[in-house]
Amino acid sequence: MAENPQPSTAAVPTGWRRVDPRRGLRRVQGSSIAILQIVVATTGAYAFAHYGLGHPAPLLAATVCVSSLGLVRDARPRRVLETVLGMLVGVLVAELLLLLAGSGWWQIAVALGITLVVARFLSAQASFAIAAAIQALIVMVIPANAPFLRLVDGIIGGIAALLVTALIPRTLQREEVRTGTAVYRAMDSTMTTLAQALRRGDRMRAERGLEKARALQAQVDAWSTSLDSGIAIARISPFLRRQRSELQRHERIRSHTDLATRNLRVIARRVVYLCDDATARPVAADTLTDLARGAQLVAQSLTDISLEPVAREAVRAVAGRLDPALLLPGASLGEQNLIAALRPLAVDLLAATGMTSAEARACVPRI
Known part of the structure; x- marks a missing residue:
């Protein structure tokens, strides 16, 4: 009589993986200066545009700061400036299209298309074009009280991002x-x-x-x-x-x-x-x-x-x-x-x- 064949599978012990908070704490520690930069720049840009210039909702002043600074270690002024310029390109294209054609679904498509074409022409960095497209979309979707008001907000956010890059150095x-x-x-x-x-x-x-x-x-x-x-x-x-x-x-x-x-x-x-x-x-x-x-x-x-x-x-x-x-x-x-x-x-x-x-x-x- 043949022996019983060995089973082809075996029991594998399972259980909950132990969560190690030290990894998360190291990530927080490594990004602490970047977080401080973003908080200071965003708050300062928003406060200046809202309370200093009277802009009702300076959203772009805040988003430009967050997007241009980011959490990566490489926060060179040139890289920050390139990202800011990319976003301002998107804002400018969208503001011009709003004046010429108004807002609507096809205007959004045209604004995104023109913004991506112009941004890709100006820079080889894919992030440059994406940043420009996101800001153009925000301008086309969210109404504003006055033309080119958000372009001013974007400039304020860009200046704030560059200032904190110099005053709160990220790379020590x-x-x-x-x-x-x-x-x-x-x-x-x-x-x-x-x-x-x-x-x-x-x-x-x-x-x-x-x-x-x-x-x-x-x-x-x-x-x-x-x-x-x-x-x-x-x-x-x-x-x-x-x-x-x-x-x-x-x-x-x-x-x-x-x-x-x-x-x-x-x-x-x-x-x-x-x-x-x-x-x-x-x-x-x-x-x-x-x-x-x-x-x-x-x-x-x-x-x-x-x-x-x-x-x-x-x-x-x-x-x-x-x-x-x-x-x-x-x-x-x-x-x-x-x-x-x-x-x-x-x-x-x-x-x-x-x-x-x-x-x-x-x-x-x-x-």
């Missing part, structure tokens, strides 16, 4: 430093994983290091966005005047770090290839570890400029040894190519410490 230096430090923390994890793979001849670990290296670009891009926003706001904010030179220094570090992460991906691919034979390579592992220590000092120099010379000397000491023939005499071509791939990484780290590209290249022995 500590946030940018936190983003940059996260990049170097991820770089250190990547380099540590690759060094362990070389020390053990572990291909799976090398592939994990390659995955980490490929994931670095998104973090570098986030740092770039944060820095660009901070530099743009510092140009117009009286409260960030002292941070301008420091932000420029961080931008120099970021640009060379971007190049370093790209070179690290090349190194990771070479490590994966080398580890295919499961042979330990302690010299290459130690060299990469020494470069990782130098990168850690570069990361610390983000908050302490006095560490830049220390980081420079640490990386320079490793760079001076990066002669494949001397470091690994008699080694295979693949191993020597790996050492050769470390040279651009060392040059980028040296440039991040303040050296010129020519000075950094001179620290690496000629081959």
